[in-house]
Amino acid sequence: MKKTGYMDDGNITLLAKGVELKGEIKVEGTVRIDGRLEGDVQTKGQVIVGEDGLVKGTISAGTLISSGRIKATVTATERIELLKTAVLIGEMHCPVISMEAGAKFQGVSDMGVTAWPDEAPRLPGNVRDMAQHRGKAVALIGKEPDL
Template structure:
C-alpha cells in the first residue's frame, strides 16, 4: 500500500510543467519557464523556455521569444528562436525574424519577416573545382556571330 503512494508521487514529479497566463494578464519583463507555457494575455519583453510555448488567439506578444517549439494562433511581433519548430496557426500573425529548423504556416495564418532555417550548414564551404564549367555568355556570343 505504501509503495503505491510513493509511485504516485514519483509519477507527478516526472510530468511536464505547465504554466498558463490567462486572457486578462498584461506582463512586461522577462519570463523564464521549464516545460510548456500557454499565453492568452499580453506580454511585452522576453519569454524563454526549452519546452513548448502556445500562444492563444487573443494573445499579443511583443519582444524576444526563445523556445523549443512555438505554436501560435495569436499576434507576435519580435524575434523568435525555436530549437525544434514553429507552427503558425490560423488566424495567427507573426511579424519579425525567426530562426528554426522547421516551420509550418497554416492556410489563413500570416508571416512577415526573415526566416533562417540553418541552410548555411548545407552549403559546401570548399566548393569543388569548376574545370568543366563553361562561360555561357562567351559561348552565346560566338554562336551568334557564326550565324551572321
C-alpha cells in the same frame, strides 16, 4: 481524453486572457499566453500563443505554436507552427516552419541553411535513377509507317 495541439509535460505556466505582463518569463516547461506580454519568454519546452494572445519582445523555446499575434524575434530549437489565425512580424530562427492557410508572416526566416552542395545528392544504392533506364529512340529503315 481529448488530444490537444501540444504536449502536456505537467509544468504549465499560463498568462490568462485579460492579463498584461511587462517583463521576463523563464521556465522549464510549457508557457501558454492568452493575455498580453511585453518582454521575453525563455523555455526549453513549448510556447503556445492562443488566439487572444499578444507577444512583443523575444521568444526562445523548443517549439512555438501560435494562433495569436507576435511581434518578436523567435528562436526555436525544434519547430515553429503558425496556425490559421496567427500573425508573426519579426524574425524566425528554427529548423522547421509550418504555416496553415490563413497564417500571416512578415519578416526574416532562417532555417540554418548556409549553402547547397555543388552537385545533386547521390541516390542510395537501392534507389535507381529512372533517366538511366529510359528507352532509346530507334529508327526503322525500309518499313512503311502503319496508318
